[in-house]
Amino acid sequence: MCRFGERQHRLAAAMADSGSWPEDSPWIREAVAALPRHLFAPDRLWHWDGRAYTPVDRAADPERWADQVYAGPDQPAVTQVSGGLPTSSLSCPSMVADILDSLDPEPGHRVLELGTGTGWNAALLAWRAGPGRVISLEVDEEIARAAERRPTGATVVVADGTAGWPQGAPFDRIIATYAVERIPWAWVAQTRPGGRIVAPWGRLGHVALTVAEDGRSAAGWIQGLATFIPSRGAAPARSWREVRGSEPAPEQSRAARDPRPLHDDAHLLFGLRVLLPDVRIATHSGPRGMTAWLHDGVASWAVLTARPDAPPSVRGAGPRVLADEVSAAWDRWLALGSPQLYDFGMTVTPRAQHVWCRTPAADASWAV
Structure with a gap:
């Protein structure tokens, strides 16, 4: 028993x-x-x-x-x-x-x-x-x-x-x-x-x-910060593998910045979710290093890698350069003072809703 x-x-x-x-x-x-x-x-x-x-x-x-x-x-x-x-x-x-x-x-x-x-x-x-x-x-x-x-x-x-x-x-x-x-x-x-x-x-x-x-x-x-199952009426999201497809992988190049905070910093990850709402980010970290998979659910994808014995690298494809977009949004988050997820709020009205940072009257707000 x-x-x-x-x-x-x-x-x-x-x-x-x-x-x-x-x-x-x-x-x-x-x-x-x-x-x-x-x-x-x-x-x-x-x-x-x-x-x-x-x-x-x-x-x-x-x-x-x-x-x-x-x-x-x-x-x-x-x-x-x-x-x-x-x-x-x-x-x-x-x-x-x-x-x-x-x-x-x-x-x-x-x-x-x-x-x-x-x-x-x-x-x-x-x-x-x-x-x-x-x-x-x-x-x-x-x-x-x-x-x-x-x-x-x-x-x-x-x-x-x-x-x-x-x-x-x-x-x-x-x-x-x-x-x-x-x-x-x-x-x-x-x-x-x-x-x-x-x-x-x-x-x-x-x-x-x-x-x-x-x-x-x-x-x-x-x-x-938590992940919940989406509503039944939501369209099923495409996975990274579906967006990546089976085309040969492009050559990798040196990444503009170390991607490891994407795995370690939940506040950064939430900030990027606000600034780039259509970009999905998944990460994994282990003894051989850290990997971040990015995709937009449509046709663009990227992989950021950080190894202990090599500089950070990136490879990707599609109409959007997602690594550059994430880097720019990262800079925007830093310029805002690296806000924690608890610094963000939301306002909902009959016609619109938006997310704001630190105060509803802030210049830093984004339509949902």
């Missing part, structure tokens, strides 16, 4: 050691203890073996299944795979704690969750807000029905979260559990003045927006 208690204790201790329990929201640790993750995990999970996602079935290997559920503070448990890619997960505990802390729900609040998934997040919200105070929308009917059978304490509805849930508005809090490139205005319109919206934005980080007293805008700060 799986020793869930021991795994829960180890995970809670690891969360404490890494500083992942929010000091301002002690209720989160209490709720997680009352609603352990394994109660919300489906019988089949998926493990990445380095080449593909392979199933881990509770009936066949309960210990390995439990290890997946309680893998660590920063490890999600993939619960659904489609087309070789994860499409739903039991989010990593540190991310859940961080985003719930940003939402700041209070007892009695009416909460709308967008993306039920396994139902664990909805259950934590209901533990805090109270019975009958949480509505959770899930576009995948099979996932929604499974969540209904778990002890969420929330009302689960099969619906696309993009439009929100106008028949239940206004809400005190709205939270999305999937990433969006733009905040739907419906979410703002369905949140009461002074209420809060928390959503993963883009490919990095999540934002917490407070609705203005007149209800005509919402603004707030980037809260943390």
Whole structure:
């Protein structure tokens, strides 16, 4: 029999050691203890073996299944795979704690969750807000029905979260559990003045927006750095290999700068995401050096390499010279004073939304 208690204790201790329990929201640790993750995990999970996602079935290997559920503070448990890619997960505990802390729900609040998934997040919200105070929308009917059978304490509805849930508005809090490139205005319109919206934005980080007293805008700060599964309606992103294609690689040349901060500096990476929103950057570092893969999802790509025994190099192809664009945006980030991701914020109105640096009135702002 799986020793869930021991795994829960180890995970809670690891969360404490890494500083992942929010000091301002002690209720989160209490709720997680009352609603352990394994109660919300489906019988089949998926493990990445380095080449593909392979199933881990509770009936066949309960210990390995439990290890997946309680893998660590920063490890999600993939619960659904489609087309070789994860499409739903039991989010990593540190991310859940961080985003719930940003939402700041209070007892009695009416909460709308967008993306039920396994139902664990909805259950934590209901533990805090109270019975009958949480509505959770899930576009995948099979996932929604499974969540209904778990002890969420929330009302689960099969619906696309993009439009929100106008028949239940206004809400005190709205939270999305999937990433969006733009905040739907419906979410703002369905949140009461002074209420809060928390959503993963883009490919990095999540934002917490407070609705203005007149209800005509919402603004707030980037809260943390994390990667979330995109919304179901988002067009599937092309991979670096798809953009790279099979053409012979061009000759490499010396890079203009050492690319290693792209791997080491999360604040730089977030700044580049703001300044170059269509450029995707992935990195890997190991004993033989560091590599950064860049692409624009269309036709341009580049590879930056830093080896211990050689100067940094670059090779790439396509209509855009992505290495030069990244270098120019890097210079722009430095000129702004190397802002941290927490220095960025967002303003949303019915007709536009933009990201700004340090103050909404700043000259440094970018349309989303």
